[in-house]
Amino acid sequence: MDMTRPLRIGILAGHEDRFENWELMVLDRIVADPHFELVTLIIHPRAFGNRKTSPLFALGARLEGKLLARQPAYTPKHFDVGRQRLDYLEAIGGRNTTNGTVAPASFKRLDLDLVIRTTPEGLPDDAIQALPFGEWAFNFSDQRSEHTDWFSYGSIIANAPTTELMLYAKRGGEMPVAEIATSSFNIKFSAARNAAFVRERGVTLLMRELARLADTRRLDAPPMARLGATSAPSSGDLIRYAGALSGYLSAKSLKALKTKLRFGSSIWTLYTGRGRIDDFDPKQAIEIPPTNGDIKADPFLFQHDGECYLFYEAYADGDRKAHIAVGRFNGDTVERIGVALDRPHHLSYPFVFREGDDIFMMPETHQSGRLEIWRCTEFPLKWELYSTALEGQSAADSILMRHDGKWWLFTNLSDHHAYEDHCSELYIFEVDGPELKRVVPHKRNPVVIGSTVARNAGRIFERDGKIYRPSQHNAYGIYGYGLNIMEIEQLTLDDYRERCIRTITPDFKTGLLGCHHFDAAGGRYIMDARLSI
Structure with missing residues (x-):
């Protein structure tokens, strides 16, 4: 197999120009990347099969989409449907055959490596068998009719902690369906908004896996256990869903009113105890409670001149932004020293x-x-800007670590069009240290996708030859629901692998x-915990 030629990709869609x-994001990125070649658009003549939903559900879903999942139209920079719709007539048997299926002979002539399906109905089995890497699709593409999308309704009706995204490949014949990648995302209150958000995350996942395939030319994917249900929700399901959505919207309106009246901020508290990342017991922790004028979150510990200091995100109830404050431990209590850093914009996560x-x-x-990295000029209250990186990007909860003589930057960016989200994508860069003059992206960025594991939740530790990364477990519609301890098993510029050893x-x-946060120093650990939404 020629490893240098671009992957030849076809897109199977339900409409020619809608x-x-x-x-559009997928098409645009494929055309823009020299590792891929968009060979053809295949318009399925019966893309949605016999899938139908009630007119009432279709109307409700359409209204919900307009009210709660409105997003600006995506404008492609590289893809032009009129210019890049190659081999259309020969690839689509609907124009040349009586049964409206893909003509295998003309299909093979296109020499495709794979087809990405965006519709419920796919290619015939003989056409799939002609593809070296099969027909790729998302589970959300299976859960829709021509006018109605019901992906996410089942998760919300069932009060599931997360929505599951699956990218899989059919390979035809006796070959099992292959599970290419899966991710879990925190539940949104609206099925329409949830579905739109997951679709956008799916683009990032798909492009990462296509890049992996372009490099390796191997589809090393295990068999998928099941594809999941594809039927639309029942009338009873929709009644329960409408009740849950109404309750959530009422609660959200009340919270918005409290915010307007300058109170009702999320309240966090701290817990501290003796222990390390690999052996701490939060049940034995002692609380460091908040006050109305000093709510504490994102705590980091720092040992200096024999004493333990606490740097944290600080704000008062009703504040629109936070600053960085610092205190000093006296036993298991913290004596506030003052403000370490305050800027016109919001500050948090003070990794020291x-x-x-x-x-x-x-x-x-x-x-x-x-x-931004700041250098201390007079500990602990005076700091000067030292270096910057990732200009023009929105980086959250960033951590630097040194391992085997190399510096690594772990950060949460958001690859998005309409739905910025810092909880779902972990990016890694090799850097030259705090100066940040050399920033080299990891080959598989984002190396982790999914809101239950991706977002950093504190300092990365190396103990007894093992590397531990605290990460957030965002689920049940709650930001900061849980805390994971991830063990990093492989870290190079080409590969990354980690596993969750504790939640x-x-x-x-x-x-x-x-x-949603953990740090430790000098035998002491610190966590934060949420008291209100």
């Missing part, structure tokens, strides 16, 4: 670390549109709704 945003004789802080500054849920103390 593409959804996510479809030492390199040589210098002390640095890399807070979250995503509203500034860049990554802490907010049942270690009574009255908690979430927990």
Whole structure:
């Protein structure tokens, strides 16, 4: 197989020129990438088969989409349907045959590597068998009729913690369906909004897996256990869904009113105890409660001159932005020292670390549109801007670590058109240290996709030859629902692999709704926990 030629890709769609945003994003990125070649658009003559829904459901879903999932139209920069619809008549037997199927002879002539299906109905089996890497599709493409999409309704009606995204490949004949990649995403209150959000995340997942295939020319995917249900929700399901949606919208309106009246901020508390990342017991932790004027979150510990300091995101109830404050431990209590850093924009996640004789802080500054590292000039309250990187990008919860003589930057960016989200994609870069003059992206970025595992949740630790990354477990519609301890098993510029070895849920103390951050230093650990939504 020629490893240098681009992957030859076909797109199987339901309409010739009416593409959804996510479809246009896929087409645009394929055309823009020299590793791929868009060979043909295949318009299926019966793309939705016999799938039908009631007129009432179709109307409700359409209204919900306009009210709760409105998004700007995506404008392609590289794809032009009139210019790039290659081999249309020969690829589509609907114009030349009586049964409206793809003509195998003309199909093989296109020499395609794979077809990406965006419709419920796919290619005939003999056509799929002619594709070296099969017919690729998402599970959301299976759950729709021509006018109605019911993906996500089942998850919300069932009160599922997450919505599952699956990318799979049919290979034809006796070959089993292959599971290419899966991801889980936090539930949104609206099925229409949830579906639109997951579709956008799906584009990122698809392009990453296509890039992997272009490099390896191997489809190393295990058999899929099941494809899942594809039937539309029943009338009873829709009644339950409407009730749940009404309740959520009422609660959201009340929260918006509280915000307008300058109160009702999310309330977090801290817990501390003795332990390390590989052996701590949150049930034995001691609370460091918030006050109305000093709510604490995203805590980082720092040992300096024999004392333990606490840097944290600080705000008062009703504040629109936060700053970085610092305190000092006295036993298991914290004495506030003052404000370490305050900017016109929101600050959080004050990752503090030492390199040589210098002390640095890399807070979250995503509203500034860049990554910033600050150097301490007088500990702990005076800092100066030292370096910046990722200009024009919105980076959240970033961490630097040094491993085997190399510096690595772990950060949460958001590849999006309409739905910015920092919880679902983890990006890694090899850098030259705090100066950030050399920033080399990982070959498989984003290396982790999914809101239950991707977002950083504290400092990365190396202990006894193992590397541990705390990550957020966002589920049940709650940001910061749980905390994972991930063990990094492979870290190079070409490969990344990690596994979850522990998940802490907010049942270690009574009255908690979430927990989403961990740090440790000098035998002490610190966590935050959510008291209100």
